[in-house]
Amino acid sequence: MDLPLPVAAAVLGAALLHATWNALIKGGRDKDLETLAVALGSGALAAVLLPWFPAPASASWPWLAASAAVHILYFAFVAGAYRWGELSYVYPLMRGGGPLVVALAGALFLGETLGWLRSAGVALVCAGIAAFAAGTHDRRATLFALANAGVIAAYTLIDAQGARASGAPLSYTLWFFAANAIVIGTIGFARRGAALPRYLRRNWLRAFAGGACALGSYGIALWAMTRGPVALVAALRETSVVFGALLGALFLGEALTRRRLVATGAVLGGLVALRL
Numbered sequence: 001m002d003l004p005l006p007v008a009a010a011v012l013g014a015a016l017l018h019a020t021w022n023a024l025i026k027g028g029r030d031k032d033l034e035t036l037a038v039a040l041g042s043g044a045l046a047a048v049l050l051p052w053f054p055a056p057a058s059a060s061w062p063w064l065a066a067s068a069a070v071h072i073l074y075f076a077f078v079a080g081a082y083r084w085g086e087l088s089y090v091y092p093l094m095r096g097g098g099p100l101v102v103a104l105a106g107a108l109f110l111g112e113t114l115g116w117l118r119s120a121g122v123a124l125v126c127a128g129i130a131a132f133a134a135g136t137h138d139r140r141a142t143l144f145a146l147a148n149a150g151v152i153a154a155y156t157l158i159d160a161q162g163a164r165a166s167g168a169p170l171s172y173t174l175w176f177f178a179a180n181a182i183v184i185g186t187i188g189f190a191r192r193g194a195a196l197p198r199y200l201r202r203n204w205l206r207a208f209a210g211g212a213c214a215l216g217s218y219g220i221a222l223w224a225m226t227r228g229p230v231a232l233v234a235a236l237r238e239t240s241v242v243f244g245a246l247l248g249a250l251f252l253g254e255a256l257t258r259r260r261l262v263a264t265g266a267v268l269g270g271l272v273a274l275r276l
Contacts, residue, residue: 041211043181085141
C-alpha cells in the first residue's frame with residue numbers, strides 16, 4: 001500500500017510544523033518560559049476542541065497519565081538543550097536519537113531482530129549523530145539532547161499503547177495535550193511564579209502559534225496513519241530534522257555547514273531504513 005500524494009504532502013507539513021515550534025523555543029529569550037508557553041498554548045487549543053470529540057476509552061487513561069508524567073522530563077530537557085545548543089545541532093540529536101533508542105530497545109529486550117536494512121539504518125543514525133557531535137559544542141547541550149532522545153523513545157512507546165487502547169486516537173491526542181498543559185503549567189507556576197503569567201500576557205501570540213504547531217503536527221501524523229502505511233508516515237515525518245537545520249540557518253543565524261548537511265542526510269536516511 002502506497003502513501004497517497006496528498007497525505008504525503010500533509011505529513012511533510014506536519015514535519016515542518018514540528019520543527020517550527022522547536023525553532024520558536026530556540027528563538028525565545030527565556031527557554032524555560034517559552035517551552036511552558038508552547039505547552040500551555042497547545043493545551044488551551046486542545047481544551048477548545050475536546051467537546052467536539054468522544055472521550056477516549058478508560059483503558060487508555062493510565063497511558064495518558066504516564067505520558068503526561070514523562071513529558072515533564074521532555075519539556076525540561078527541550079528547554080535545557082536549547083539553552084546551551086543550536087537548533088541545527090540539538091534538534092537532529094533529539095529527533096534522530098529517539099527512534100534509534102526504540103529500535104535498539106526492541107532488538108535487545110523485545111526479541112525484535114533487525115534485518116540487514118534496519119541494521120544499516122542503525123549504523124547510519126549512529127554515524128549522523130557522531131557527525132553532529134563532532135566539533136566544538138557545549139557538553140550540556142549534547143547531554144540534554146541525548147537524554148531527551150531516550151525520553152522521546154519512552155513516550156513514543158507509551159503513546160502507541162495509549163492510542164491503541166483509546167479507540168479514538170485523535171481524542172487521545174487532545175486529552176493528552178490538555179492533561180499535559182495542566183501538569184506542566186502547575187509545575188511551571190511553582191517554579192517561576194508570577195513570571196509565567198506575565199510572560200504569557202506579553203507573548204500570548206507566540207504561545208498559541210507554537211501550541212498550534214505542536215498540536216497540528218501530532219494530529220496530522222495520526223490522521224495520516226489512518227490513510228496510509230504507518231511505517232511510511234513515520235519515516236516521512238522525520239524529515240523534521242532537515243527542516244530544523246534549514247530553520248536554524250534561515251532565521252536563527254546558525255551555520256549550515258557541509259558536515260551538518262551530510263549528518264542530517266545520514267540521520268534521515270537511517271530513519272527511513274529503520275521504518276521500511
